[in-house]
Amino acid sequence: MGFKLKDKFMELLDDEDVIKKLNRVLKQKNKTPDNSEIMSAEHQRQLNIAMQENKRLENENISLKSQLDKITAENDRLENQINEKQRDITNLKSYNHDILEKYNSNKKELDELESELSETKAELKKAKTVSDKLKGYFKEPFELYDRYKNLDDGIKKQISNIISDKSIMTFISSCSQYGNLEMLWDHTKYLLLNGEDISVLRDIFGYFFELLNESAEKPLYVWSEDNTGIRYDDSRHICGYNSSAQGIVREIQLRGYVSANTGKIVRKTVVKAER
Numbered sequence: 001m002g003f004k005l006k007d008k009f010m011e012l013l014d015d016e017d018v019i020k021k022l023n024r025v026l027k028q029k030n031k032t033p034d035n036s037e038i039m040s041a042e043h044q045r046q047l048n049i050a051m052q053e054n055k056r057l058e059n060e061n062i063s064l065k066s067q068l069d070k071i072t073a074e075n076d077r078l079e080n081q082i083n084e085k086q087r088d089i090t091n092l093k094s095y096n097h098d099i100l101e102k103y104n105s106n107k108k109e110l111d112e113l114e115s116e117l118s119e120t121k122a123e124l125k126k127a128k129t130v131s132d133k134l135k136g137y138f139k140e141p142f143e144l145y146d147r148y149k150n151l152d153d154g155i156k157k158q159i160s161n162i163i164s165d166k167s168i169m170t171f172i173s174s175c176s177q178y179g180n181l182e183m184l185w186d187h188t189k190y191l192l193l194n195g196e197d198i199s200v201l202r203d204i205f206g207y208f209f210e211l212l213n214e215s216a217e218k219p220l221y222v223w224s225e226d227n228t229g230i231r232y233d234d235s236r237h238i239c240g241y242n243s244s245a246q247g248i249v250r251e252i253q254l255r256g257y258v259s260a261n262t263g264k265i266v267r268k269t270v271v272k273a274e275r
Contacts, residue, residue: 175208247275
């Protein structure tokens with residue numbers, strides 16, 4: 001039977017009409033179908049959605065790219081600012097370092113100056129203490145020196161061989177010896193008896209009298225113990241200006257002095273006595 005079917009098939013192949021029909025079928029089968037015929041409406045809708053989404057994404061991508069460009073530009077600007085600030089910070093650090101070094105250097109110098117100043121203050125304090133003592137010690141001779149300079153030139157000329165007023169030092173050293181001190185007392189008495197004001201010379205004599213005693217190992221002289229209210233005694237008194245040779249002593253005009261060792265009167269006291 002298989003043989004008959006084969007023969008039959010071969011016969012059909014020899015049939016021209018069959019061959020034409022077969023060719024038409026094959027051509028129809030191999031023909032490329034149109035997309036619009038194949039694609040369903042649903043597929044078309046989804047494609048449209050996809051295309052719209054793609055378009056949206058493209059637009060969004062363009063917007064994002066624009067934003068990215070702006071952000072990049074802003075980032076560059078900020079980066080430049082940061083770099084400038086970093087340079088400023090570096091410069092400030094360098095400046096601060098220089099300032100700190102200068103401060104430390106100045107502080108070191110200041111500490112040294114303060115140390116020197118402290119020493120100087122201590123030295124000044126010591127010097128002031130000495131100066132105060134010297135001022136106290138020389139206060140009286142300076143005052144006496146000024147008073148002497150204001151004396152009448154005639155009086156100063158009379159005793160120029162006793163007292164020198166070229167300087168304070170020559171003034172102080174004038175009566176550092178007993179001889180000059182004795183002559184000063186005698187001339188002061190002379191001026192007193194002639195009615196002159198002897199207050200300056202009497203005070204100068206008193207200062208030199210004490211100075212001479214202080215410069216000695218022990219006092220050489222002491223003041224006579226004469227007071228007012230006692231009776232005039234020519235063995236220890238001298239009649240002063242406008243004084244009576246008798247009576248009661250009313251005023252000590254120039255005190256005398258005695259030897260500290262012997263008690264002997266060296267100079268009598270000049271007094272004013274009244275009957």
